[in-house]
Amino acid sequence: MNFEWRWDFTWQILPRLLEATLTTMAAAAIGYSVALLGGLIFALGQRTPSRVITFIVREIVEFIRSTPLVLQIFFIYFVGPQFGIRMSPWHAGMLALGVHYSAYLSEVYRGGLDAVPKGQWEAALALNLSTTSTYTRIILPQALPPALAGMGNYLVGILKDTPLLSVIGVAELMHTANSIGAANYRYLEPYTIVGLIFLLISLPLAGLTRLFEMWVRRKLGMK
Amino acid sequence: MSFWNFLEIYWPRLLSGTIVTIEVFLLASGLAIAIAIAAGLMRLSTNPAVRWTSLIYIEALRGTSLIVQLYWIYFVLPLFGLTLDKFNAGFIAVGMNLGAYGAELVRGAIQAVPKGQWEAAYALSMSPAKRMWRIIFPQAFVIMLPPWGNLLIELLKYSALVSLIGVTDLMFQTKQINSSTFLSVQAFGAALIIYYVLARLLLTPGLRWVETKMQRQLQRN
Amino acid sequence: MEETAGYPLVLDGPDVPMVRFVNVTKCYGSLTVLDNLNLDISEGEMVSVIGPSGSGKTTVLRMLMTLETINGGVIYVDGKPLTHMERRGELVPADARYLRMMRAKIGMCFQHFNLFPHMTALQNCMEGPVHVLGLSKVAARERAEQLLSMVGMIEKKDQHPARLSGGQQQRVAIARALAMRPKVLLFDEVTSALDPEVIGEVTNVIRKLVAEHNLTMLMVTHQMGFARDISDRVCFFFGGKIEEQGRPQALFGNPQRDRTRLFLSAIKEAG
Numbered sequence: 001m002n003f004e005w006r007w008d009f010t011w012q013i014l015p016r017l018l019e020a021t022l023t024t025m026a027a028a029a030i031g032y033s034v035a036l037l038g039g040l041i042f043a044l045g046q047r048t049p050s051r052v053i054t055f056i057v058r059e060i061v062e063f064i065r066s067t068p069l070v071l072q073i074f075f076i077y078f079v080g081p082q083f084g085i086r087m088s089p090w091h092a093g094m095l096a097l098g099v100h101y102s103a104y105l106s107e108v109y110r111g112g113l114d115a116v117p118k119g120q121w122e123a124a125l126a127l128n129l130s131t132t133s134t135y136t137r138i139i140l141p142q143a144l145p146p147a148l149a150g151m152g153n154y155l156v157g158i159l160k161d162t163p164l165l166s167v168i169g170v171a172e173l174m175h176t177a178n179s180i181g182a183a184n185y186r187y188l189e190p191y192t193i194v195g196l197i198f199l200l201i202s203l204p205l206a207g208l209t210r211l212f213e214m215w216v217r218r219k220l221g222m223k
Numbered sequence: 224m225s226f227w228n229f230l231e232i233y234w235p236r237l238l239s240g241t242i243v244t245i246e247v248f249l250l251a252s253g254l255a256i257a258i259a260i261a262a263g264l265m266r267l268s269t270n271p272a273v274r275w276t277s278l279i280y281i282e283a284l285r286g287t288s289l290i291v292q293l294y295w296i297y298f299v300l301p302l303f304g305l306t307l308d309k310f311n312a313g314f315i316a317v318g319m320n321l322g323a324y325g326a327e328l329v330r331g332a333i334q335a336v337p338k339g340q341w342e343a344a345y346a347l348s349m350s351p352a353k354r355m356w357r358i359i360f361p362q363a364f365v366i367m368l369p370p371w372g373n374l375l376i377e378l379l380k381y382s383a384l385v386s387l388i389g390v391t392d393l394m395f396q397t398k399q400i401n402s403s404t405f406l407s408v409q410a411f412g413a414a415l416i417i418y419y420v421l422a423r424l425l426l427t428p429g430l431r432w433v434e435t436k437m438q439r440q441l442q443r444n
Numbered sequence: 445m446e447e448t449a450g451y452p453l454v455l456d457g458p459d460v461p462m463v464r465f466v467n468v469t470k471c472y473g474s475l476t477v478l479d480n481l482n483l484d485i486s487e488g489e490m491v492s493v494i495g496p497s498g499s500g501k502t503t504v505l506r507m508l509m510t511l512e513t514i515n516g517g518v519i520y521v522d523g524k525p526l527t528h529m530e531r532r533g534e535l536v537p538a539d540a541r542y543l544r545m546m547r548a549k550i551g552m553c554f555q556h557f558n559l560f561p562h563m564t565a566l567q568n569c570m571e572g573p574v575h576v577l578g579l580s581k582v583a584a585r586e587r588a589e590q591l592l593s594m595v596g597m598i599e600k601k602d603q604h605p606a607r608l609s610g611g612q613q614q615r616v617a618i619a620r621a622l623a624m625r626p627k628v629l630l631f632d633e634v635t636s637a638l639d640p641e642v643i644g645e646v647t648n649v650i651r652k653l654v655a656e657h658n659l660t661m662l663m664v665t666h667q668m669g670f671a672r673d674i675s676d677r678v679c680f681f682f683g684g685k686i687e688e689q690g691r692p693q694a695l696f697g698n699p700q701r702d703r704t705r706l707f708l709s710a711i712k713e714a715g
Contacts, residue, residue, distance in 0.1 A: 003302055066422035067415050068383035078407035123558035126509055127572035128547045141562045160288040174290060187298040198287040220562050
């Protein structure tokens with residue numbers, strides 16, 4: 001029984017795992033950035049005057065939210081080249097993560113936008129504010145605070161979904177742990193350390209997002 | 224190869240994969256629901272030991288990736304003497320992970336039942352068990368149904384990960400077909416459509432039906 | 445929209461009204477809310493609009509503020525069409541840019557104030573001047589402070605709406621609308637959401653406006669006494685049409701139409 005934890009092995013593999021952690025965090029950050037913008041596009045796309053566009057965007061969002069991320073990752077990675085778009089695993093992974101979480105964030109944005117009272121839109125129109133000003137100065141500042149909790153949850157969520165990128169060969173934490181495990185026939189230390197690293201990142205991250213939410217509320221609510 | 228030709232040839236494998244996916248889904252859901260109820264109730268216990276145990280379980284499972292937990296259960300647990308075959312490791316991992324999220328839903332729903340209900344049951348001298356079973360839980364149940372609907376869809380989606388340890392579900396079959404034929408659009412496209420059908424056209428309406436039925440039950444009682 | 449042939453492209457000549465509704469119709473699906481409305485409002489006139497709910501009175505205001513589109517007819521403001529614009533000698537439905545240009549002449553105060561909650565009273569009043577009229581922050585601040593003084597809210601200029609009572613918020617809303625220097629100011633039941641004891645604050649501000657400014661005003665209200673006191677003219681709406689209109693003493697004192705009489709006596713009973 002190899003229950004025994006080998007500390008020498010642990011120190012040996014730790015540097016590689018820490019390096020992979022940076023890749024993991026970069027992947028989450030980039031994917032989330034894409035999602036922040038993509039989510040806004042999806043959300044606004046469901047508020048156009050054109051019923052056709054609204055319907056199409058809605059269905060696309062529903063489709064993305066109802067199907068597995070891992071499948072979408074495979075799809076983007078394998079289907080791209082067939083249409084002449086060559087993508088590295090990294091790019092395919094970022095795109096898949098970004099698009100998937102855009103769909104989630106769009107729902108959060110929509111909730112925030114819907115929460116802004118109709119009277120605010122009317123007051124902005126009565127003052128003859130431009131559409132851009134209405135959105136940036138009046139509506140979005142009010143839509144943001146209720147949306148922040150959901151946005152924070154998805155930031156933590158996207159971090160925990162980065163291991164899915166290992167299936168197309170992105171060298172993040174999971175992939176690295178797999179390699180180490182396969183090469184040394186020892187999985188106990190790599191997988192356990194990876195689990196702990198995720199725990200050590202995600203718990204403080206969840207706390208930080210909550211603090212950020214309170215800070216934004218304070219800044220916008222009483223600005 | 225056109226999409227229809229593709230389906231004509233490969234439908235048996237897609238079907239068998241879908242059946243396995245559904246099996247994993249049902250077993251994992253059952254486990255998740257059971258764990259969620261247990262952990263959710265424990266979270267509200269007055270006994271600190273009980274409360275902390277469930278808190279640690281919930282935070283640990285929610286704080287780490289399902290895929291890490293899956294690999295850990297399949298590859299590392301044997302070292303502790305507990306060897307599970309792929310299928311069991313798969314649905315157990317998914318069930319345990321989503322059960323942790325479900326526990327928070329259960330806890331939230333129970334706390335959302337109006338205080339007056341607790342007080343009324345107390346005034347009728349109901350035992351705590353009876354109070355929970357007959358008064359609180361039925362109401363909490365209706366409250367938690369919509370978010371549970373979303374959670375079960377997440378469960379269906381995450382069940383695809385069991386393919387990574389070799390369970391021959393829909394995801395696994397699709398990958399195999401892709402590896403051998405490189406008909407990526409057809410293979411992954413078919414899988415996307417099947418998952419979509421399962422989630423939006425079967426699961427969501429099914430849950431809505433349960434929700435209306437429970438609403439009616441509650442009003443009758 | 446129906447044909448607009450035959451409608452003038454511009455109103456000119458002497459005595460051009462500030463606001464003119466010509467055969468204006470508004471439908472929601474099969475429900476006709478306004479039925480061939482014709483109404484003139486002269487410059488500087490204060491017109492009160494009264495009537496039961498569903499009579500179309502709020503719709504009149506909302507269409508003038510371009511919050512709603514019209515289904516028939518034309519509305520003119522300050523001699524030019526509001527809902528339509530000229531193209532090659534004909535009137536066509538106004539595009540967004542034209543609407544924005546015309547909309548600048550009209551301001552509105554709402555029943556529920558609709559102040560921007562994330563801005564102070566002062567910032568609310570500066571928002572339009574800075575971001576629409578292009579005033580410098582300094583000029584906008586000066587104008588805002590002057591208006592807030594006029595409505596008696598200068599001491600609370602740095603408070604957020606959440607800290608203000610309903611009457612205070614409505615006064616700030618009036619200052620905010622005035623900051624845009626509109627030619628026409630609309631009041632949509634501005635006291636209906638207020639506690640009785642603060643209604644006076646708001647009506648006093650409106651009195652002041654009527655006395656000291658030559659603003660054209662259109663007011664939907666349930667405050668009959670107030671309407672009687674300050675209006676130049678009162679319009680009683682019923683079923684999407686003007687049932688009766690006239691000087692307040694005439695309409696309130698000696699209503700000619702049965703429906704008017706019924707409405708006024710019902711209001712009196714309600715106290």
